[in-house]
Amino acid sequence: xxxxxxxxxxxxxxxxxxxxxxxxxxxxxxxxxxxxxxxxxxxxxxxxxxxxxxxxxxxxxxxxxxxxxxxxxxxxxxxxxxxxxxxxxxxxxxxxxxxxxxxxxxxxxxxxxxxxxxxxxxxxxxxxxxxxxxxxxxxxxxxxxxxxxxxxxxxxxxxxxxxxxxxxxxxxxxxxxxxxxxxxxxxxxxx
Amino acid sequence: xxxxxxxxxxxxxxxxxxxxxxxxxxxxxxxxxxxxxxxxxxxxxxxxxxxxxxxxxxxxxxxxxxxxxxxxxxxxxxxxxxxxxxxxxxxxxxxxxxxxxxxxxxxxxxxxxxxxxxxxxxxxxxxxxxxxxxxxxxxxxxxxxxxxxxxxxxxxxxxxxxxxxxxxxxxxxxxxxxxxxxxxxxxxxxxxxxxxxxxxxxxxxxxxxxxxxxxxxxxxxxxxxxxxxxxxxxxxxxxxxxxxxxxxxxxxxxxxxxxxxxxxxxxxxxxxxxxxxxxxxxxxxxxxxxxxxxxxxxxxxxxxxxxxxxxxxxxxxxxxxxxxxxxxxxxxx
Numbered sequence: 001x002x003x004x005x006x007x008x009x010x011x012x013x014x015x016x017x018x019x020x021x022x023x024x025x026x027x028x029x030x031x032x033x034x035x036x037x038x039x040x041x042x043x044x045x046x047x048x049x050x051x052x053x054x055x056x057x058x059x060x061x062x063x064x065x066x067x068x069x070x071x072x073x074x075x076x077x078x079x080x081x082x083x084x085x086x087x088x089x090x091x092x093x094x095x096x097x098x099x100x101x102x103x104x105x106x107x108x109x110x111x112x113x114x115x116x117x118x119x120x121x122x123x124x125x126x127x128x129x130x131x132x133x134x135x136x137x138x139x140x141x142x143x144x145x146x147x148x149x150x151x152x153x154x155x156x157x158x159x160x161x162x163x164x165x166x167x168x169x170x171x172x173x174x175x176x177x178x179x180x181x182x183x184x185x186x187x188x189x190x191x
Numbered sequence: 192x193x194x195x196x197x198x199x200x201x202x203x204x205x206x207x208x209x210x211x212x213x214x215x216x217x218x219x220x221x222x223x224x225x226x227x228x229x230x231x232x233x234x235x236x237x238x239x240x241x242x243x244x245x246x247x248x249x250x251x252x253x254x255x256x257x258x259x260x261x262x263x264x265x266x267x268x269x270x271x272x273x274x275x276x277x278x279x280x281x282x283x284x285x286x287x288x289x290x291x292x293x294x295x296x297x298x299x300x301x302x303x304x305x306x307x308x309x310x311x312x313x314x315x316x317x318x319x320x321x322x323x324x325x326x327x328x329x330x331x332x333x334x335x336x337x338x339x340x341x342x343x344x345x346x347x348x349x350x351x352x353x354x355x356x357x358x359x360x361x362x363x364x365x366x367x368x369x370x371x372x373x374x375x376x377x378x379x380x381x382x383x384x385x386x387x388x389x390x391x392x393x394x395x396x397x398x399x400x401x402x403x404x405x406x407x408x409x410x411x412x413x414x415x416x417x418x419x420x421x422x423x424x425x426x427x428x429x430x431x432x433x434x435x436x437x438x439x440x441x442x443x444x445x446x447x448x449x450x451x452x453x454x455x456x457x458x459x460x461x462x463x464x465x466x467x468x469x470x471x472x473x474x475x476x477x478x479x480x481x482x483x484x485x486x487x488x489x490x491x492x493x494x495x496x497x498x499x500x501x502x503x504x505x506x507x508x509x510x511x512x513x514x515x516x517x518x519x520x521x522x523x524x
Contacts, residue, residue: 038505048489052235062238 071185077140077155078184080133082176085123091177092152093131094124102147107137124150131173136166157184205303210291213307217290220473221441222252227477228484235488262430269336270427278334279428279435282327285320286442292316293449294375296459296468305459305469306375313372314362317450318355321405324443325351328407328414331436332424343423346495347414350404353502354411358401360510364394364517365454374450378458388455393513395455397506399482402447404502406440408483410490413498448479 063070072078083092095112111130121127142155158180163169201209226241229251233240242248266275291307292314298304310316325347332344365387366372369380381387388395404411415423425436452458452475459468493501 038501038509045490049485052485052489055237056231056234058237060234060237060239064239 069185071187072157072159073187076157076159077142079135079156079158079161079180080138080144080171080176081154081156081180082131082173083152083154084177088123090120091122091127092150093128093148093173094122094150094152095126095128095131096149098147098149099144099153102143104141104143105137105139107134108132108144109134128173131176133171133176134169135161135171136169156180157186159184201303206308209303210307213290213293213295214287217287217442217445220445221438222256224441224444224480225252225255227480228487231481231484232488235485256434259431259434264430264432267336267427271334271336274330274334275427276432278327278331279432279439280327281330282324282439283435283442285324285327286439286446289317289320289324289446290442290449292374293446293472294378294453294458295472296465297375297379304375309373309375311373313374313377314366314450314454315372317446318359321443322351322355324439327436327439328424331428332414335424335427337427339420339422339426340424343414343416343420343426346416346420347407347424350407350411350413350498350502353499354401354404354506357397357502357506357510358405360507360514361394361397361401362450362454363510363514364391367514367517367521374453374458378453378460381457382460386455386457391455391513391517393509394517395451397510397513398451398455399479400501400506402451403483403486404498406443406447406483408440408444409487410493411498412492413495416492418492444480444483445476448476448483451479452476 084090085092095110097110097112100106100108100110109130109132110128112126113129115121115125115127140155145154153176161169226249230240230248240248241251244250244254266272292310294304294306294309296305328347329344332340332342332347335341365377368387368390369377371377371380377387403409407414413423414420415425417423420426425433428436449472452472456475456479458475459472461467461471463471
C-alpha cells in the first residue's frame, strides 16, 4: 500500500485519503445464500440458542428497585445533612453563609442570629436562625460542603426526594439536621 | 353428504362434552402460555418478567384480559364495517376448529376417543383451516383501511404461500412412513417403533420452521413486524378484537405444537400407565411451546427477501428431497 503512495504523482500525494498500511480493509461476512449459507445459518442459529439459554442459567440481573436498591458509593453526593457536635449536641453551623456564597445554583438561604449565652444553639458566636436549601434548584455539586469551614454541612446519600409540590422540596434546618427516615445502602470498601 | 370418513365416532352428546372439555383445556392453557412466554422471555433476557400482579405475577394474564375487555371497541372510519368485525372471529374460529384433530389419546375404555374427531383426511383438515385463518389476517388487514394493516396482510398472504408447501411436504415423509393421514394412526404407528423425529429429523426441522412462519411467530412475524409496520394487520384493532388475534396466535401455537407432537414425538405415547397419555401429550406440547419462546428470544426478525429466499430456495428443495428420500426408503424396505 505504501508503495502505491510513492508511485503516485505529486498532486495525489497530498490527497488525504490515500490508503497506507494503517488502513484496514473492511471485514465482510460471507455472501448469504446457497447451501453453505443455509448450513451456516443453521449453525449460527444453534449458537444463538446457546447464548440465550446461557442467560437462563445465569439468572436475572434485575435489581427490583423500590424493594432493592443499588448501594451508593461513600462519596456519592445526595441530599445535604447538617451536623451537630456529638458530645455537646450543639449545631456546627455558625451561620457564616459561605455555603450560600459558594452555591452556583443559589439555592441556600441562611439568616444568622446572635447566640444567647444561656441557651446556645451553636458552638460559635452566631448560629443559623434560618437555614433552607431549595432542593428543586440544587445541582448537587457539593461546593457548599467544600466551602464550609466547620464541616457543618455535608452531602448525604439520600437520592429519593421526589415530591408532589415544589414547596415541599425546600428543606428547612430541622429537616436537614434530622436523620433520614430510610437509609440508603452504602457500598463497602472495594465493592 | 359425507365430507370425510371418520375413524371412530361416539354418540353425539359425548362429542359435545368432549369438544367442550378440549376447548376449555386449551382456552385455559392460552393464558398460562401467555404468562409462561413473558416469564421465560424475561429469563432469556436476564430479567424476571412480570412479577407484580398476584403472587409471582401469576395473575398477570387475568389483568391483561380484563384490560382488553374493558377497552372501547373502536372502529376506524376507513374500515369496511362487517368484514372488519368478522375477521378476528374467523381467525379464532379456524384456530379452534383445528384443535379438534389433535389427539390426546386413543379410544379410551372402548367408547370415548380422547380427541375432538378422528377424520381420515387428518392433517389435511389442519391445513385447510390454517389457510382459512390467513383469510382472517388478510381480511382484517385489508378492511382496516390502513396502509400498515394492508402491508401486513399482504405479507401474511405471501408468507402463507411460501411456507405452506414446505410444511405439507415436511409432513409427507411422516405420512408415508405411517401410511395414514390420521393423526391418531400416525401416533399409534410410533408406539412400537421409534419416534418419527429421529428418522424424519429434517422433516421435523422444516415443519417447525414453517410452523413459526405459519403462526406468525418471530423470527417470521413479518405480518405484524412492529418495527416497520406498527403492528401489521392488527394495527387498527383494539380491545377484545385485538385480543382475539392475540389469542388465536397462541392457540395456533398450541395447534402447531400439537401436530408436531403427534406426528414427530409419538403423540400421547410415553412411559407410564395408559391414563398418563393426555398428560404426556400436554407435556410434549408445552416443551414445543417453550421451543417457540426460546426461538423468539433468540432470533431477530428476518428481512422480507430473506424470508422469501429461505422459504423457496432452502426449505422447499430440502422438503422435496426429504420426501424423495423417504419415498425411496419406504418402497425399498
